[in-house]
Amino acid sequence: xxxxFKSTHFxxxxxxxxxxxxxxxxxxxTGGIAPMASQVLGFITTPLQQVSAGISxxxxxxxxxxxxADQISEENxxxxxxxxxxxxxxxxxxxxxQENEQLREYLEIKDEHPDFEFEYASVIGRDSTDRFYSxxxxxxxxxxxxVRDPVITADGLVGIxxxxxxxxxxxxxILDVALEIGAYDVRxxxxxxxxxxxxxxxxxxxxxxxxxKDSGAAPGDLVYTSGFGGLYPRDIAIGEIVEIQTESHGMSxxxxxxxxxxxxxxxxxxxxxxxQGQGEQVAP
Amino acid sequence: xxxNRRFIETIKYCCYALFLTGLYVIQTTPHFLEISGVKxxxxxxxxxxxxxxxxxxxxxxLGAYGGMLCDLGSYTIFGFHAxxxxxxxxxxxxxxxxxxxxxxxxAIFLCxxxxxxxxxxxxxxxFGIWDYExxxxxxxxxxxxxxxxxxxxxxxxxxxxGWSNQYFESKVKE
Numbered sequence: 001x002x003x004x005f006k007s008t009h010f011x012x013x014x015x016x017x018x019x020x021x022x023x024x025x026x027x028x029x030t031g032g033i034a035p036m037a038s039q040v041l042g043f044i045t046t047p048l049q050q051v052s053a054g055i056s057x058x059x060x061x062x063x064x065x066x067x068x069a070d071q072i073s074e075e076n077x078x079x080x081x082x083x084x085x086x087x088x089x090x091x092x093x094x095x096x097x098q099e100n101e102q103l104r105e106y107l108e109i110k111d112e113h114p115d116f117e118f119e120y121a122s123v124i125g126r127d128s129t130d131r132f133y134s135x136x137x138x139x140x141x142x143x144x145x146x147v148r149d150p151v152i153t154a155d156g157l158v159g160i161x162x163x164x165x166x167x168x169x170x171x172x173x174i175l176d177v178a179l180e181i182g183a184y185d186v187r188x189x190x191x192x193x194x195x196x197x198x199x200x201x202x203x204x205x206x207x208x209x210x211x212x213k214d215s216g217a218a219p220g221d222l223v224y225t226s227g228f229g230g231l232y233p234r235d236i237a238i239g240e241i242v243e244i245q246t247e248s249h250g251m252s253x254x255x256x257x258x259x260x261x262x263x264x265x266x267x268x269x270x271x272x273x274x275x276q277g278q279g280e281q282v283a284p
Numbered sequence: 285x286x287x288n289r290r291f292i293e294t295i296k297y298c299c300y301a302l303f304l305t306g307l308y309v310i311q312t313t314p315h316f317l318e319i320s321g322v323k324x325x326x327x328x329x330x331x332x333x334x335x336x337x338x339x340x341x342x343x344x345x346l347g348a349y350g351g352m353l354c355d356l357g358s359y360t361i362f363g364f365h366a367x368x369x370x371x372x373x374x375x376x377x378x379x380x381x382x383x384x385x386x387x388x389x390x391a392i393f394l395c396x397x398x399x400x401x402x403x404x405x406x407x408x409x410x411f412g413i414w415d416y417e418x419x420x421x422x423x424x425x426x427x428x429x430x431x432x433x434x435x436x437x438x439x440x441x442x443x444x445x446g447w448s449n450q451y452f453e454s455k456v457k458e
């Protein structure tokens with residue numbers, strides 16, 4: 001085996017290792033900006049991922065339709081074909097209706113926050129190793145997306161852009177333990193910090209911590225972003241309180257939150273590329 | 285007769301690179317191959333199986349490529365998987381040449397070991413050292429099922445790369 005360590009092959013592998021190490025150092029230095037090798041790979045794989053995500057969605061839809069048609073055929077064989085066609089139309093109608101409603105809701109958000117600059121994006125990848133439902137979207141720096149841009153759906157906050165390539169971006173969700181979001185209870189105006197918890201992320205929930213001990217927050221209360229810190233715009237829905245507990249040290253309370261957005265199954269999102277107060281400290 | 289080994293090997297490694305790219309697309313397709321929230325990692329077992337048949341050099345380079353794909357899809361720092369898979373695939377190639385028999389059982393052990401090591405280091409650097417509350421739960425509920433799920437694909441990859449190795453070898457004229 002000693003011969004291997006003196007061989008040209010070993011030197012080449014060491015060279016590759018050094019280059020990869022340099023990439024890693026650069027990635028750690030530049031933060032969320034993807035290194036060149038990642039950008040190139042992303043440029044090649046993003047269209048493939050778009051196609052595979054589309055196929056996956058279509059297969060699910062076809063499978064569902066097939067099951068419906070099978071049920072109907074048991075009831076009335078003669079009308080099966082007609083019902084299939086009607087079902088197809090219904091699926092299309094529902095799809096367009098849903099899209100229309102979604103766009104209307106986005107328009108409402110846009111009306112409420114005229115300073116928002118949106119970029120519509122689709123989810124094209126979810127990594128098998130990620131524990132907090134993070135995902136990759138099909139838009140990147142070419143569309144003007146930058147690291148730390150907030151990501152929302154019509155229902156509420158989803159997360160934040162963590163890494164940007166030319167044609168893709170990676171999004172960390174609000175279920176991730178690495179994120180901390182300034183938030184407030186809409187009814188009581190108590191402020192706290194929303195963060196992911198390992199024990200809650202599996203159930204698709206997160207936590208509002210640092211609530212005052214005498215807080216009147218209760219299940220059913222809505223939690224919105226406070227805008228504090230300038231990372232997220234103020235008054236974006238985060239979720240609804242489902243449970244209130246006292247912290248183990250007894251000094252404050254925390255609330256378990258069910259996110260307003262369906263983070264585990266989100267397919268389309270809006271990235272807020274610009275908003276008033278972005279990057280500035282905003283008083284709570 | 286003209287020696288075509290270099291040409292055939294180039295074709296073979298290009299096919300492997302394309303195959304790994306395909307696996308990356310499958311691995312990151314939302315909800316595809318997902319069972320109860322657990323998705324298998326396909327690239328790591330594939331890369332280790334390739335290294336078992338192709339040796340330390342080609343295995344190491346394809347390991348680095350597979351690792352870069354893993355880095356592209358994951359939320360670790362770029363280079364994390366690439367460096368580790370380069371080292372693990374090279375070590376696997378050398379291990380098969382000098383110490384270990386090339387058979388299915390050893391493939392399962394080697395892939396299982398590589399998956400366990402990668403997932404443990406991932407857990408250690410991204411959760412363990414940061415002292416997140418209940419971080420150990422991730423090991424049990426997320427990392428371990430993902431490793432076990434990924435190991436299920438090892439026999440398939442072992443057979444596939446064994447077959448392809450023989451196929452391309454049969455095309456070589458020396």
